[in-house]
Amino acid sequence: MRQVQAQAIESPILLSSQQTPLPNPMNRFSAATLRRLFVLIAASIHAFYSYAASDDTSLVFERYKERLVQIRVLDSASGARVSLGSGFIVSSDGLIITNYHVVSDLIQKPSNYRADILHHNGTIGKPRLLRFDIVHDLALIQTNIPIVSWFDFSIAPPRKGARVFSLGTPLDLGFTIVEGTYSGLIEESLYEQVHFTGSINAGMSGGPAILANGTVVGINVASMGDQVSFLVPAKFAKSLVDDAKQNVSAAQENLAKATQQLLNSQNDYIHKLLASPLPTTVLGKYKLPGQAANYLKCWGDSQRHEVNLFEIVSWECSAQNDLYLSRTQTISPVWYRHELISSTKLNPLRFYNLYQNYFLRGGYGFQGGSDDVGPFSCTTEFVANVGLEMKAVFCLRAYKKLLGLYDAVLRVATLGGNTEGVQSTLMIQAVSAESATRFSAHYLEAMTWTK
Amino acid sequence: MDEVIFIEILDKSGRVNARSRHDHFPVTIGSAYTNDVILEDEFASPEHVAIEQNSDRALVINDLDSTNGIYTSTSVERKTRIVVAADNLVRVGHTTLRIRTAAFLPPAAIPENVKASVLLKTISGRWSLFLLLPLTLGIAIWSVFWETYTQIRIPALLLPPMLVMAMILIWSGIWALASRLYSHHSFYPRHIVISCLVFLASAILEILCGYYAFAFGAELSAEIVTYAGFTALTACLIYWHLRTCMQSMSKTLPIASGFIACTIAAIVWLSLHAASSNDNARLQYNAALKPLPFKLVDSATVADFAKSMAKIKTSADSAAHDSGR
Incomplete structure (x- = not known):
């Protein structure tokens, strides 16, 4: 099974760039007062959230598990599983977003591999590849399983610190939810990525990261361990979906497209x-x-x-x-x-x-x-x-x-x-x-x- | 009186195993006790052949209706009768016989002083051994010192040169044994001198080619020269060792040595090339780096080098295309 995509090892510099700058010096009195006030507010917020969290998380999971799929890439010859990944439904006609690296075998060697789409309710469907974005590690597939509900994309990126739930199917353990914080766009990055403080595990690649209201803010892509994970901003997935809806009869996706x-x-x-x-x-x-x-x-x-x-x-x-x-x-x-x-x-x-x-x-x-x-x-x-x-x-x-x-x-x-x-x-x-x-x-x- | 002949029984390599003198004819040959020449050969009949003098006083070998017949050394056709010439060989069963008659004239003796080449004689004196051995050891130590970039430890410095010396002595020893088996003398010092000389020459060749490669920015041609040089040195090594063993000059010897050296070079080249050509991750370049004063050619500008870089695209494309098949 493929592990979640590995990131470059030397990371401290990357992480330090995410730290918030130190506050401007203030006069001692008001600073101390403010600090006390802040601690008080923070403590009460924390108490509220820790109460709400467990409730929220299970609620979120129950509400949205219907919109998740597991993608199993199989070896054509033996029928054995080669890799597992996650995906999520984004339209009534069965469009599914996942990572390019989850389905890349189907693009690289279509004759050697096939894939099954496993819905949460146990239905198994066949995928058809519509679009991919190799640079942002995204793929759009369509499946024939009956659709009840689907995810919408968040219109604007959430504020830094927003609570985000990452859903997926880690390590073949069934469908799982991981809670974390949206830590904003990594600005100093060659390809835009979002920093997420939750533990995305192997097999969760391609799953959605959503707000409590169910709108998608990103797609799970990689993890460096220690609660440092990365999401692909939702806008790239949205543009794939928009493109597929507008140009239904566009030519088959192939490797020439990847080169381009x-x-x-x-x-x-x-x-x-x-x-x-x-x-x-x-x-x-x-x-x-x-x-x-x-x-x-x-x-x-x-x-x-x-x-x-x-x-x-x-x-x-x-x-x-x-x-x-x-x-x-x-x-x-x-x-x-x-x-x-x-x-x-x-x-x-x-x-x-x-x-x-x-x-x-x-x-x-x-x-x-x-x-x-x-x-x-x-x-x-x-x-x-x-x-x-x-x-x-x-x-x-x-x-x-x-x-x-x-x-x-x-x-x-x-x-x-x-x-x-x-x-x-x-x-x-x-x-x-x-x-x-x-x-x-x-x-x-x-x-x-x-x- | 009848003619006197000698019948010689030869071994597989053509040396005489037994020789007998005969002056009465017919001379009978076979495995039976009654023969004049008794063969210890299970393929020889009890009464196999008889050597007789015909009316012209010529010697004739007659097959006595033997099981396996008689053959000359030059033909696979079974004969019933062979007229003895000055130097012909006759096969009886699995035994090779040579009939020596008075008509046989031996070649003139080879004068002993042409047995070894003048060069070998000059360099293989005792003095050169005492000069060459320390020199080889010195060069070996020097090259280890040259390649060591950490603080020198004496055991680490001496061990590889000692191994080199041991290899030279063992290698020469094997050739000395071959010499001893083949001729009357082992020529151990001479074999050592040959090994040392080739070792020194190869060390010098490598250094010179390195500087040549840097001076003219000619890594490829330096590599070819190095390779050709090593092949030539291998040929020299084999030739001199064989020459010392055989103690005589043979026309086929230089050709044989060259052939062996080329075969070895081809095997080495193929194994190196086959191992590297499949490696997509290996940067297959060679670059000599020496202090700047050794550089004798002009440098390109960055713009010129960009042109060379652009040209590489063609070979990268064809390399990808070729390796796909």
Whole structure:
């Protein structure tokens, strides 16, 4: 069974951005009074809610369980379940919203997989895929089971702190409800997502997150554990539904559509990155590409061990949003890392031995099976930018099903330092070859000496 | 008086196992006790053949209605009668016989000083052994030191070179045993010298190719040169070892050594290539990095490099297409 989509691991920075700013300093008297007043109000609100919560939750669940479905993806050959996910009914004619990653097998290999829609009352129906949005991890399917009631989308996003109930079918345990708080849109995110403080579990993917009045505010998509979960804003699901209702006879959804969606989203961020010179950060004597956009999270680290005759200071940026493409391929759209390798104890020849070995080491953790992507092709050249001599390697591999998309890696080693140098790696995934090339050149142009 | 002949019984590799002198004809050969030459061969009849002198005083081997007949070494056709020539071989049962007559003229003796090549003789003196062994050990230690980026610990520094030396001594020892089996002498020092020389040459080749690759930004051609160089060194290694074992010059020896080396190189290349070409996650690049003063070519501008990057699309596309089949 597929676990709920994993998020990038390094998260503290992402979370800290959600913290509310400290209040402005006030005079001591009124601050203390206000605090007391606030505590009093908070305590009574809390008492009210804790009473209401258990009642509300079961009430909400009883009222809305009719609108939930479980989606079981089955292996065509054996009939065995391959994965479980949740979904919810959004119209009288059987439209169901779920996650793209729940039904992606049906899109990737329609001949190998089929799916069952299991309604809460035990009816089993067959799905028909109408629309999907690979970037926001959504899919719209239609089923033939009789519909009694359905969910409506919330017109405006709820206020931060609103109570939200996430429904789904976690771990094959039947239908479940999880209560949490709507913590607002994550603004510094490549693809819009909502932070939800409840525990979405495996199998709840595709389920709705609703307000007490039953309007959908988001779709369960991912969890980092510890009550940190993510929702897709309801507006993206709503636009899929609207589109399907307006263009009933639209062409069959296929992988070419996925390519187009990915290319469109790439237009949004790569072209913005190309618009102006990249901001730089300084590492040793080198100016290097810095935090290029607010959705990129950057952090540093250094390795100093007493036994080593060298040290490495590293600096790394990545977009927090991983993108699920297929069972075998989840990508990180933009990632780059600089490593300043220096030594005071090695002579230049010996240092460059180390420097070369470090440059040639592998282990980038690329995903993608031989069905998804071809092997990398590379070109290696000396490149000079404003006096900084570098050895640059650019590697590209083509997607096999999402034709027109590529993964690119740029590896750069600066030359000219006697016993120090920076090795920088840029990875961009699921982009056009032209974007990969242009952004790599843009990245190289941001690498210079500081002096 | 009749002619004197020698009948030689040969082993599988053509060496003489037994030799007997005959001056009366006919000479009978077979497995029975009554024969002049008794064969210990279950495929030989009791009275198998008789060597007779015909009226022209020529020697003729006659089949005495044996079960398995007689054959010459050059034909698979069963013969009933074979006229003895100066140097022909005759198969009786599973035994090979050679009839030596007065007409046989042995070749001139090979002078001993051409047995080993001049180069090998020069380098395999005792002095070169005392020079080469420490030099090899030194190079091995130096290369470990060069590749160590942590604080040096003497055992860690010495262990790999010691293993290299042990490998050289064992390898040479195996060849020395082969020499001893094949000729009268083991030539152990000479085999050690050969191994050390090839080891040193390969170490130097690798270093030079690394600098060549960096200086001209020519990683691919450096890789090819390295590969060809290692193949050539392997061929030299095999050739010199075999040459020392055989103690004589054979025309097929260089060809055989080259063939063996090429086969080994092909197997190594195929196994490396087959392992890597299926790996979608591996960045298949090679890049030499040395201090900047060693660079002899001009660097591209970022714009030029962007053109090279754009060209890679074609090969990435065809690689994806090829690997799909």
